[in-house]
Amino acid sequence: MEFLLYFGDVFTPVNFALLLVGTIGGLILGATPGLSPTMAVALLIPFTFQLEPTQGLILLGAAYTSTVAGGAVSAILLKIPGAPANIATTLDGHTMAQNGQGTRALQLSFLSSAVGGIFGVMLLIFLTPVLAKWALAFGPSHLFWLAILGVTVIGTLDSKSVVKGLLSGCIGLWLATIGFDDIMGAQRFIFHDALGGGINIIAALIGLFAIPQVISMFAKGRQGDDAEVLQVQKHSVFAAIRELLRFPRAMGIGMTTGSIIGLIPGVGGQIAGLVAYDQTKKFSPEREEFGKGHPEGVIAAEAANNAMVGPSLVPLLTLSIPGSPTAAVLLGGLLIHGIFPGSDLFDNHPDVAWTFINSMLIGQVLMCLFGLYVAGLAARVAQVPQSLMAAIVLGLAVFGSYSVQSSMGDVYVMAALGIMMYFLERFGFSAAPLVLGLILGPIAEANFIQGSMIANATDGMVPYFLTGTLNLFLIAVVLASVAYSVWMEVRNRRYVSKEEIMV
Amino acid sequence: MSDLNLPRVQHVVASGCVLAVGAWVTYLSYTQQPAEAFLFPRLIATVFVVLAAWTFAKAIMGWTKVGAGVSPIAFMSMVPGVVVMLVYVFWAAKTLGFYTATAASFFILFSLYDPAPHNALKSWMKRVFATVCFTLVMYGLFALLLKVFTPREALF
Amino acid sequence: MKKLLAGAALALMAAAGMAHADGHESYPDRPIMMMVSYGAGGATDFQARIVTMTAGNEDALGMPVAILNKPGAGGRVGWNWLATQAEADGYTLGAYNVPHFIAQSIKGGVSYDIDSFEPIANWGADPAVLVVGADSEFNSLQDVVDFAKANPGKLTTSGAGLFVGHHIAALQMEKAGDMKLAYIPTKGGGAAAMKAVIAGDVMAGINNLSDAFRAREAGNVKILAVADLERNEFLPDVPTMMEGGLDVDNASVNFRGVMVPKGTPQAVIDKLAQTVPTMFENGRVQGKMKAGGSPMNIMTREEVQAMWLKRQETLTELLAGL
Numbered sequence: 001m002e003f004l005l006y007f008g009d010v011f012t013p014v015n016f017a018l019l020l021v022g023t024i025g026g027l028i029l030g031a032t033p034g035l036s037p038t039m040a041v042a043l044l045i046p047f048t049f050q051l052e053p054t055q056g057l058i059l060l061g062a063a064y065t066s067t068v069a070g071g072a073v074s075a076i077l078l079k080i081p082g083a084p085a086n087i088a089t090t091l092d093g094h095t096m097a098q099n100g101q102g103t104r105a106l107q108l109s110f111l112s113s114a115v116g117g118i119f120g121v122m123l124l125i126f127l128t129p130v131l132a133k134w135a136l137a138f139g140p141s142h143l144f145w146l147a148i149l150g151v152t153v154i155g156t157l158d159s160k161s162v163v164k165g166l167l168s169g170c171i172g173l174w175l176a177t178i179g180f181d182d183i184m185g186a187q188r189f190i191f192h193d194a195l196g197g198g199i200n201i202i203a204a205l206i207g208l209f210a211i212p213q214v215i216s217m218f219a220k221g222r223q224g225d226d227a228e229v230l231q232v233q234k235h236s237v238f239a240a241i242r243e244l245l246r247f248p249r250a251m252g253i254g255m256t257t258g259s260i261i262g263l264i265p266g267v268g269g270q271i272a273g274l275v276a277y278d279q280t281k282k283f284s285p286e287r288e289e290f291g292k293g294h295p296e297g298v299i300a301a302e303a304a305n306n307a308m309v310g311p312s313l314v315p316l317l318t319l320s321i322p323g324s325p326t327a328a329v330l331l332g333g334l335l336i337h338g339i340f341p342g343s344d345l346f347d348n349h350p351d352v353a354w355t356f357i358n359s360m361l362i363g364q365v366l367m368c369l370f371g372l373y374v375a376g377l378a379a380r381v382a383q384v385p386q387s388l389m390a391a392i393v394l395g396l397a398v399f400g401s402y403s404v405q406s407s408m409g410d411v412y413v414m415a416a417l418g419i420m421m422y423f424l425e426r427f428g429f430s431a432a433p434l435v436l437g438l439i440l441g442p443i444a445e446a447n448f449i450q451g452s453m454i455a456n457a458t459d460g461m462v463p464y465f466l467t468g469t470l471n472l473f474l475i476a477v478v479l480a481s482v483a484y485s486v487w488m489e490v491r492n493r494r495y496v497s498k499e500e501i502m503v
Numbered sequence: 504m505s506d507l508n509l510p511r512v513q514h515v516v517a518s519g520c521v522l523a524v525g526a527w528v529t530y531l532s533y534t535q536q537p538a539e540a541f542l543f544p545r546l547i548a549t550v551f552v553v554l555a556a557w558t559f560a561k562a563i564m565g566w567t568k569v570g571a572g573v574s575p576i577a578f579m580s581m582v583p584g585v586v587v588m589l590v591y592v593f594w595a596a597k598t599l600g601f602y603t604a605t606a607a608s609f610f611i612l613f614s615l616y617d618p619a620p621h622n623a624l625k626s627w628m629k630r631v632f633a634t635v636c637f638t639l640v641m642y643g644l645f646a647l648l649l650k651v652f653t654p655r656e657a658l659f
Numbered sequence: 660m661k662k663l664l665a666g667a668a669l670a671l672m673a674a675a676g677m678a679h680a681d682g683h684e685s686y687p688d689r690p691i692m693m694m695v696s697y698g699a700g701g702a703t704d705f706q707a708r709i710v711t712m713t714a715g716n717e718d719a720l721g722m723p724v725a726i727l728n729k730p731g732a733g734g735r736v737g738w739n740w741l742a743t744q745a746e747a748d749g750y751t752l753g754a755y756n757v758p759h760f761i762a763q764s765i766k767g768g769v770s771y772d773i774d775s776f777e778p779i780a781n782w783g784a785d786p787a788v789l790v791v792g793a794d795s796e797f798n799s800l801q802d803v804v805d806f807a808k809a810n811p812g813k814l815t816t817s818g819a820g821l822f823v824g825h826h827i828a829a830l831q832m833e834k835a836g837d838m839k840l841a842y843i844p845t846k847g848g849g850a851a852a853m854k855a856v857i858a859g860d861v862m863a864g865i866n867n868l869s870d871a872f873r874a875r876e877a878g879n880v881k882i883l884a885v886a887d888l889e890r891n892e893f894l895p896d897v898p899t900m901m902e903g904g905l906d907v908d909n910a911s912v913n914f915r916g917v918m919v920p921k922g923t924p925q926a927v928i929d930k931l932a933q934t935v936p937t938m939f940e941n942g943r944v945q946g947k948m949k950a951g952g953s954p955m956n957i958m959t960r961e962e963v964q965a966m967w968l969k970r971q972e973t974l975t976e977l978l979a980g981l
Binding site (some may be wrong): 032035043161163164166167170171173174175181184186188189206214215217218219220221222385386387388390391392394395396397402403406408411412414415419423424425426427428429441444445448449 | 513514517518521524525528531535537538539541542543544547548551552554557558561567568569570571572573576577578580581583584585588589591592593596597601605607608609612613615616617618633637641643644645649652653654
Binding site (some may be wrong): 042183200331405409 | 677692698699700701704705708709712727728729731732733736737739740742743763766768769812813814815820821822841843844845846847850851853854855857858859860861873874876877878879947949950951952
């Protein structure tokens with residue numbers, strides 16, 4: 001309960017002003033394509049040089065929480081996921097916006113972000129010692145199985161055909177191997193200078209999601225205005241809250257998956273949203289509606305990726321190991337003031353530690369209030385005529401992918417992948433499994449190689465990868481996930497063929 | 504007749520391309536050195552090529568269930584847009600400078616696909632105005648706020 | 660409002676147009692970019708941000724330095740980019756890590772070597788240290804050596820990658836002690852390698868002194884030896900490898916500094932070589948570096964040139980057998 005003592009510190013005028021700036025600025029930065037939370041926080045670090053440690057951390061904490069939520073805005077309105085965390089949000093969120101339900105989608109996303117986010121920070125406050133042990137429990141073999149678990153999700157994610165889903169995943173896994181191999185340093189599949197650094201995940205995300213959409217708008221040709229004007233439905237905040245309460249399962253799965261996966265160093269944030277989305281879909285009685293604008297999809301994805309924020313800081317705050325790129329940047333923000341995370345932080349600088357954590361708590365609320373306030377207005381984006389929209393999205397995509405690491409190569413990769421994805425989509429492939437492959441490939445590979453090196457030096461491959469409670473548990477989950485997909489495919493096929501016979 | 508078969512032919516072509524890429528990737532992963540760095544690519548490529556072959560076979564047999572293909576009308580209307588996009592991304596952005604290229608391509612694309620009449624002054628004014636606004640917003644966001652130094656070669 | 664915006668835009672364009680005027684006398688007349696070939700938040704990135712924070716001061720460069728991260732493959736991606744794609748106009752600097760880039764160029768498969776770059780100045784020297792988990796049964800370098808000798812190839816030792824300082828230190832230990840370690844390169848840099856030690860995934864690890872110092876403060880690891888010629892001021896109680904009986908010199912010490920791609924105008928190099936070391940000596944920079952646990956070692960362009968050549972020689976010899 002120590003954190004309550006430091007609540008006052010958040011509300012001093014300067015601190016509160018910084019919190020507001022961090023939150024609103026974070027939302028805007030998060031909504032900008034190409035700016036992941038990591039980059040947004042890194043951009044703010046120089047400002048903290050001038051501030052007191054506490055103030056600097058308030059700014060960074062607020063910015064971190066709200067950029068994660070802000071990514072949902074561009075995911076819903078423009079179908080450009082701001083960061084890998086927001087991929088799952090595009091699946092249902094953007095469809096809702098296209099149906100004129102953008103306000104509802106945004107409200108649900110902010111509300112579930114806030115609930116998930118507060119849950120995550122609460123875990124950080126109360127369960128840090130337990131969580132720290134859990135975060136360390138994942139060695140290379142476990143991370144490998146976890147990545148494989150992600151791969152099994154690929155086939156069923158956002159695709160009508162399991163084979164094409166898997167094939168999309170394979171393309172993604174292959175694309176991930178392009179560039180210098182991280183461990184050996186060997187060059188793989190570099191057939192253009194732009195690929196030397198591998199395929200940047202943020203640039204790829206922009207290309208794979210935004211460009212197909214731009215081309216589909218071109219494909220519709222010069223359509224009359226009247227055909228396109230879309231009624232953006234009003235949606236009251238209370239209705240959104242009621243709706244949120246109607247889907248406790250999506251909320252629950254989102255929060256738990258998000259906080260558990262977010263905790264694991266090196267994997268966490270990127271796949272939390274997708275895994276939660278997939279799980280919610282599997283458990284939902286209305287699973288056929290997913291991908292067509294089902295609110296559960298948005299709730300689960302956003303609850304998960306904000307719930308991950310708190311736990312993702314556990315390894316940093318307790319063990320001084322940054323578990324995610326964003327945590328690594330925050331570490332820099334602490335070190336610059338001579339504060340070492342770990343026991344030192346909580347023992348000698350409790351004011352800094354708790355004010356930082358509290359600011360993330362209050363930041364969630366502020367972010368939610370501000371987000372709800374602008375949701376109705378922002379949803380009007382769906383009314384922008386598509387000729388204008390195509391030009392805007394293309395411009396944003398080019399600037400966004402360039403700004404990731406000031407590289408023209410990333411822009412080329414973005415456009416090339418995007419054009420390829422448009423045609424693939426027309427033939428039944430989809431972007432989400434491809435991106436999942438792109439994210440999971442390096443995790444699976446690095447941990448497999450590292451694991452096999454350790455295994456060869458110690459007790460051998462079989463005992464290392466196939467024994468131990470956590471390994472066995474993960475393998476069981478993998479098998480269950482595969483069995484479930486096969487079962488669904490068989491059932492679907494029977495269903496489809498029956499339908500065909502009837503027709 | 505040709506209408507009926509178009510998606511099927513397209514599916515064969517598309518999955519054929521995927522299969523070709525798969526075969527090529529597989530070939531590369533089994534021949535490139537150092538072999539230990541290509542262990543993982545080999546694994547992926549093998550699965551890749553098997554799945555691609557399966558999809559290709561299905562397309563030839565006409566069993567493909569998902570994906571509507573690209574209709575000739577849609578293809579014709581997207582060609583100009585895609586050409587502008589290619590020129591913008593692969594040539595203009597670097598050679599003319601980001602802001603010039605963005606403004607130009609924005610204006611061309613918007614004019615190409617804007618349903619408003621092409622012979623009314625008012626609609627041209629609207630297009631110019633939108634282009635200027637967009638360029639300014641991009642400049643404000645990326646150059647001023649985020650301090651991204653974009654290529655400014657020939658023009659701004 | 661719109662008028663205001665338009666006016667502001669015009670003014671901006673005019674300003675930007677002026678900034679485009681060329682000539683080395685006025686260098687630098689726009690913000691400078693410094694490429695760091697490791698991810699945001701890593702030790703190199705963190706230190707690079709601190710040492711360049713006063714660049715905008717009048718007595719320094721007078722223009723801010725923005726950090727650009729190009730991580731991947733132990734730094735190869737970034738240095739390849741700097742050597743082949745970056746413009747040699749003085750507005751693109753790079754951070755170097757010695758021995759990393761020299762070792763990689765000797766090993767081959769990259770498009771750079773020491774002749775591709777011009778050093779400007781060195782800011783830090785971060786020795787590699789041998790760490791074990793806090794509850795490990797190893798309590799001294801001798802324990803580790805004894806185990807490695809008794810069990811060749813069984814002592815799993817994590818480090819940040821192949822042909823980086825940590826790997827060099829491991830190779831030197833193997834050579835000096837006539838033993839075989841199981842060196843495990845991790846993806847994700849020093850932080851991932853440290854996590855592997857703390858979590859007990861590996862038995863020992865080689866890591867940066869600055870990161871290990873912090874991990875020891877947090878009570879997570881024991882530091883058994885420093886791979887340097889003398890003890891470090893941050894860790895006066897930790898013996899050097901030589902004191903512990905292993906003939907390991909300072910070839911693995913991670914020197915960090917600023918360089919530019921070859922072809923940068925001589926006038927610009929001279930100006931940078933003159934200004935940058937004084938920038939590192941700034942009191943605020945020194946204070947922040949000390950607070951962050953990062954050992955400094957400021958060297959001028961000439962000193963760095965000599966150091967590069969010496970490293971090139973030692974590393975060629977060390978890596979010859981591989």
